[in-house]
Amino acid sequence: MTISQVSFGSHEPVLDVKDLTVKYIGDTRSTTAVDRVSFSIGTGEVFGLAGESGCGKSTIANSIMRLLKDPAKIAGGSISFGGKDVLAMSPEELRRFRWQDVAMVFQSAMNSLNPVLTIGEQIVDIFTTHAGYPRRESLRRAGELLELVRIDPARLKSYPHQLSGGMRQRAVIAMAVALKPSLLILDEPTTALDVVVQQEIMAQIKELQRELGFSVLFITHDMSLMVELSHRMAVMYGGRIVETAKAQDVYATPRHPYTQALMGAFPPLTGPRVPLTGLPDGVKFRDIPDLSEAAPGHFVAPVGPDASAVDTALLEGAAR
Amino acid sequence: MSHSVLSSSRPDISTKIPALEIRGLAKSFPTGGLFSRESVRALHGVDLTIGRGEIVALVGESGSGKSTLARCVARLERPSSGEILIDGVDVLKRDRFQASRAFRSQLQMVFQDPFGSLNPAHRIEHFLQRSLAIHGKGGGSGEETQRRLEGLMTTVGLQADMLNSYPHELSGGQRQRVAIARALAVEPQVILADEPTSMLDVSVRIGVLNLMRKLRDEQGISMLYITHDLASARYLADRTAVMFAGELVEEGESLDLLANPAHPYTQLLVSAVPDPARAGSYDPVRRAELRQAVMASTKCEFEGDPNQACSAEAPVRHLVGDPEDRHWVRCHLYQPWAAAAGHALAGEPTQPSRPASNAQEEASA
Numbered sequence: 281m282t283i284s285q286v287s288f289g290s291h292e293p294v295l296d297v298k299d300l301t302v303k304y305i306g307d308t309r310s311t312t313a314v315d316r317v318s319f320s321i322g323t324g325e326v327f328g329l330a331g332e333s334g335c336g337k338s339t340i341a342n343s344i345m346r347l348l349k350d351p352a353k354i355a356g357g358s359i360s361f362g363g364k365d366v367l368a369m370s371p372e373e374l375r376r377f378r379w380q381d382v383a384m385v386f387q388s389a390m391n392s393l394n395p396v397l398t399i400g401e402q403i404v405d406i407f408t409t410h411a412g413y414p415r416r417e418s419l420r421r422a423g424e425l426l427e428l429v430r431i432d433p434a435r436l437k438s439y440p441h442q443l444s445g446g447m448r449q450r451a452v453i454a455m456a457v458a459l460k461p462s463l464l465i466l467d468e469p470t471t472a473l474d475v476v477v478q479q480e481i482m483a484q485i486k487e488l489q490r491e492l493g494f495s496v497l498f499i500t501h502d503m504s505l506m507v508e509l510s511h512r513m514a515v516m517y518g519g520r521i522v523e524t525a526k527a528q529d530v531y532a533t534p535r536h537p538y539t540q541a542l543m544g545a546f547p548p549l550t551g552p553r554v555p556l557t558g559l560p561d562g563v564k565f566r567d568i569p570d571l572s573e574a575a576p577g578h579f580v581a582p583v584g585p586d587a588s589a590v591d592t593a594l595l596e597g598a599a600r
Numbered sequence: 601m602s603h604s605v606l607s608s609s610r611p612d613i614s615t616k617i618p619a620l621e622i623r624g625l626a627k628s629f630p631t632g633g634l635f636s637r638e639s640v641r642a643l644h645g646v647d648l649t650i651g652r653g654e655i656v657a658l659v660g661e662s663g664s665g666k667s668t669l670a671r672c673v674a675r676l677e678r679p680s681s682g683e684i685l686i687d688g689v690d691v692l693k694r695d696r697f698q699a700s701r702a703f704r705s706q707l708q709m710v711f712q713d714p715f716g717s718l719n720p721a722h723r724i725e726h727f728l729q730r731s732l733a734i735h736g737k738g739g740g741s742g743e744e745t746q747r748r749l750e751g752l753m754t755t756v757g758l759q760a761d762m763l764n765s766y767p768h769e770l771s772g773g774q775r776q777r778v779a780i781a782r783a784l785a786v787e788p789q790v791i792l793a794d795e796p797t798s799m800l801d802v803s804v805r806i807g808v809l810n811l812m813r814k815l816r817d818e819q820g821i822s823m824l825y826i827t828h829d830l831a832s833a834r835y836l837a838d839r840t841a842v843m844f845a846g847e848l849v850e851e852g853e854s855l856d857l858l859a860n861p862a863h864p865y866t867q868l869l870v871s872a873v874p875d876p877a878r879a880g881s882y883d884p885v886r887r888a889e890l891r892q893a894v895m896a897s898t899k900c901e902f903e904g905d906p907n908q909a910c911s912a913e914a915p916v917r918h919l920v921g922d923p924e925d926r927h928w929v930r931c932h933l934y935q936p937w938a939a940a941a942g943h944a945l946a947g948e949p950t951q952p953s954r955p956a957s958n959a960q961e962e963a964s965a
Contacts, residue, residue, distance in 0.1 A: 332801040474661040474828065479872040483882045501802050507876035531876050538803070545802040547835035549858060549875050556835070558806035 293320035294463050294495045295344065295382075300357035302339050302348065313339045313352070315519040316570075321463065326489065326496040328510030328527060330503060330542065336519040337499045338387070341465050344497070345384055346374055362462070379410055383456040384465040388472050390448035393440040399426075399451050400436030406458045421458075429454040429484055446477035450484060457488055464489075465497045470505070482509060504546050507531040515539045520568040525578035535580040538565060617688040619822035620650040620673070620707070620790045625682035627665075627672055642668040643846045645915060646682070650790065653820040655812070657837030657854065659830055659869070665846040666826045670794045673824070674709050675699035686790065705735045708783035712795040714775035718767040724778055725763040728752055731785035748785075756781040756811060773804030780811065784821075791815075794826045809836045830873050834858050839926065842866045844894070852920065852927025862901070862920045862929035864893035893932070900932040 302314040314336040321327040329337045342348050344359055346366060359366040361381060369377055386392055394402055400422055407418035423433035429450040440448055449469065456464055466485070470478040486509065489496060500506050506513055507527045514524035515538065523536040534540045541559035571579035627643040630636065643665050650656045660666050671677040673684055675691070675698065683690045686706050695703055711717045718727060728749050732738040738745045750760040756777040767775055776796060783791055793812065797805040813836060815821050827833055833840050834854050841851040842865065850863040861867045868890045871882075902908045902918045910916060916931040 332803060475830075475872040475874075476661065476868055479874065479882055480887070482874075483884070502874065503802075504874040504876055508874050528876075541803045545806050547806070547831045548877065549831050549834060549870065549873055550877065553835060553855065555810070556806045557810070559803035560807060 292323055294323055294325075294362060295497070296320040296358075296360045297340070297344070298358045298360075300340065300343060300359065301355045302336070302343055303353050303355045305351045305353055310351075312355075313519055314343070316357070317516075317519070317521055318357075319514055319521070319524065321495045321497060323462075324489075324493050324495060325512065326498055326510045328498045328500070328506040328513035329516060330500060330506050330513060331516035332501055332542075335516040337516055338467055341384065341467050341497065341499055344465065345378060345382060379406070379461065380459045381461055382463045382465065383459070383461040384467065385452055385456050385469050387468045389452040389469065390440075390445050390472070393448060393452065395440055398437055398439055399443070403436070403451075403455055403458065406455060410459055425454045425458055426451070428457075428488065444477075445473055446481065449473060449477075449481055453481070453485065453488070457492060457494070460492060461494060463495045463497065465499070467499045468501070469498075471500075478505075485509070501542075502546075503531075503542050515542065517565055518568065520581065521571065522565070522568055522581045523579065524571065525575075529575070529578050533575075533578075535574050535578070537583055618649045619652045619654070619686070620648075620824070621683075621685040621688075622646055622648045622669075622673065623683040623685065625669065625672060625684070626680045627668055627677065628680050641846055643672065643679070646843075646846075646848055648824075648841055648848065648851075650822045650824060652789075652822055653816055654839065655816055655823045655825055655837045657825045657827060657833035657840040658843055659827055659833050659840060660843035661828060661869075664843045666828075666843055667794055668846075669843070670709070670792050670824070670826050674707065674792055675703065701735065705786050706788055707790045707792065708786055708788040710776070710779050710783055710791060710793040710796045713799050714772055714779050715767075715799070717779055718775060720767050722766070723763065724765050724767070724770075725749060727778065727782050728763070728785050731782050735786045737785060737787060752781045752785055755784065755815075757807075771804070772800045773807060776800060776808050777811065780808075780815075784815070784819075788821065790822045790824065792824045792826070795828070796825075797832065798827070798829070805832070806835075812836060830858060830869060831875075842869070847915070848930070850927075850929045853925040856921065856925040856927050860921060860927075862918075862927070864890050864897065864932070866929075868894060897932040897935065902931065903933075 297320065298318050300314055300317045301312065304311045304313055317336075317340060319327065329340065331337045339348070339352065342352075343354055344366065346369070348354065354367060361377070366377070393399070400419065403422035403425060404415065404418040407413045407421055408415060413421065419436070422436055426433050426435060431447055431450055431454070435443065435447070443451065453469070469485070470481050473481065482505065485496070498506065498510055507530070510527040512525065513527045513530055514521045515530070515536065516522070517538050523530060523534070523539045530539060531543070534543045538559065541557075544556045545558050547556060565583075568581045571581055574580045625643055625646040626641070628639040628641045630639045632638045646669060648656070648658075658666050658669065668677065672679040679692070682692075684692055686703070691699075691703050694700070729738075729745065732745060732748060737748070739748055749763055753760045753763060758774060758777055758781070762770065762774070767778075770778065780791075780796075796812075797808050800808060809832060812823060812825070816823060825833065825837055837854050839851065840854040840857050841848050842857075842863065843849070844865045850857065850861065850866045857866070858870055861870050868887075871887070871890070900910050900918075903910050905918075908916075908918045910931045910933050912933045912935070915934050917928040918931055920927040920929055
């Protein structure tokens with residue numbers, strides 16, 4: 281709790297991604313998974329990355345952590361973290377960078393716990409390996425860490441299968457913040473959980489974020505969840521960002537047709553029942569142009585007969 | 601059953617016999633070793649009625665028994681006891697050992713995973729043709745069959761030339777439409793849809809829900825829509841039933857039920873749905889109270905109501921609000937799940953852990 285809380289929107293970005301391009305290179309052809317993507321995350325800011333499966337959002341997360349494996353290659357652009365060039369780090373620098381500077385909670389992270397070690401042993405391992413604390417001290421800190429996410433420290437002696445899914449996910453989040461990283465990447469952290477547990481985990485993350493002041497890169501396809509948690513957000517489609525703005529602005533006035541379709545995919549829980557239209561099957565956006573400022577702080581990729589190749593007849597068909 | 605897939609004639613919905621009626625359905629699974637007598641109660645005393653041309657949603661968390669109910673009704677699982685009536689006929693008595701072809705032509709299923717439910721080695725045409733042929737709906741001539749195939753594709757919003765495609769050439773949403781077309785080919789009265797949209801990309805989910813609504817409106821097909829997503833249940837279903845620990849705890853007209861949830865479990869579910877319109881509504885104190893009310897309720901709102909007696913022994917249904925909304929809630933004093941199957945609420949940290957809950961979780965894992 282040494283890091284004081286900083287209001288979001290600070291001009292000193294923790295993470296700055298510029299024109300990132302990632303390609304999956306095959307023998308005969310290669311695919312561009314992430315295409316000239318730029319965004320930055322301020323100190324203490326929660327930045328959301330929304331999009332559907334295959335749009336490249338997890339590839340971005342893995343690029344930041346330098347976890348990409350062949351055939352994926354970073355083909356262009358830069359990633360800088362607190363002024364350091366992440367793409368130029370040596371293996372030893374990377375080792376310190378991962379977990380101490382940036383930690384990540386993976387999709388279905390609750391299944392990433394080692395089933396044959398107790399929760400306690402796995403947390404102690406973080407402290408002894410990365411921070412070099414003696415065992416007794418590590419154990420004390422591990423207990424504190426569990427208390428931070430409202431798990432009884434007696435559970436240190438439990439094996440993962442003895443905890444419920446929600447508790448396992450809490451434990452994984454506790455492990456991610458163990459070394460007080462300045463950026464936490466959450467890749468679909470609640471996808472496999474029921475709504476009640478999901479809401480409690482999200483509240484937990486918010487509380488930890490307020491308390492520890494880290495920045496968050498939050499990746500999900502659930503727009504409601506994203507708007508609730510994020511300060512700013514970007515919507516991805518086919519490896520490109522199609523819209524980025526304050527989360528509340530995207531929620532109130534989504535401007536890109538794809539963002540509108542995503543927003544329309546979540547029926548409201550109150551008010552009258554109004555017919556919604558999603559994206560019709562087969563609608564594709566191609567050659568998405570660079571973002572332009574549609575309103576102050578609200579950037580959208582232009583859509584139109586000239587700007588981006590989209591079958592407008594199909595889009596109109598969606599209204600039926 | 602005489603109406604063609606292509607015609608939009610609605611069946612007579614004035615008749616009083618419901619399309620599907622479930623009475624006292626129960627299912628328990630044996631646990632432990634070969635000689636163990638222990639069992640987990642997955643369903644207990646479920647009564648549910650689906651009228652003609654009605655869409656009923658069944659909501660609840662994972663492990664609440666929703667899918668077990670679907671599997672029992674589809675006769676993929678043999679219920680321990682209870683009755684399943686289609687058109688007023690108990691199908692468990694009629695076909696005692698396994699589902700008959702007649703049953704399959706009355707009730708069809710749409711599964712969660714459109715990637716797993718279509719054989720990758722066949723063209724789309726094959727799946728639909730087989731359904732038509734097995735149930736004798738092919739129409740006699742090759743031309744007529746072809747016309748029906750194309751009609752089915754149009755009905756579910758796909759191009760007729762996709763009949764020649766293989767499943768891998770289609771998107772998830774398109775595949776789910778094929779799965780729905782396959783169910784439709786049989787001209788069923790009831791479609792059971794078990795989480796039909798949860799594996800689809802979010803932007804095409806609403807399209808599949810709209811298709812289900814259209815089929816109901818145009819062909820009068822009744823549907824049981826099983827989901828964990830309350831918002832989509834509200835969007836699609838006329839009525840919603842809430843399942844908890846293998847039993848129904850509340851049921852009513854969807855809009856009314858979600859606006860005025862009476863059971864603490866329903867309140868818990870409704871309060872947990874992410875909704876930017878009411879961001880910041882999470883209240884840990886209120887949450888703890890609701891959990892307590894769900895797990896160990898000691899009072900019922902209807903206690904002392906002279907018209908609606910409470911009972912701790914029997915699952916009494918209290919009527920909520922306007923009788924027109926057919927909204928009932930089970931008496932809170934009735935607490936059968938002390939020994940019931942595990943559920944998501946049991947092992948959570950805000951809940952005092954009890955020895956039974958661990959055993960339940962292991963059993964359900």
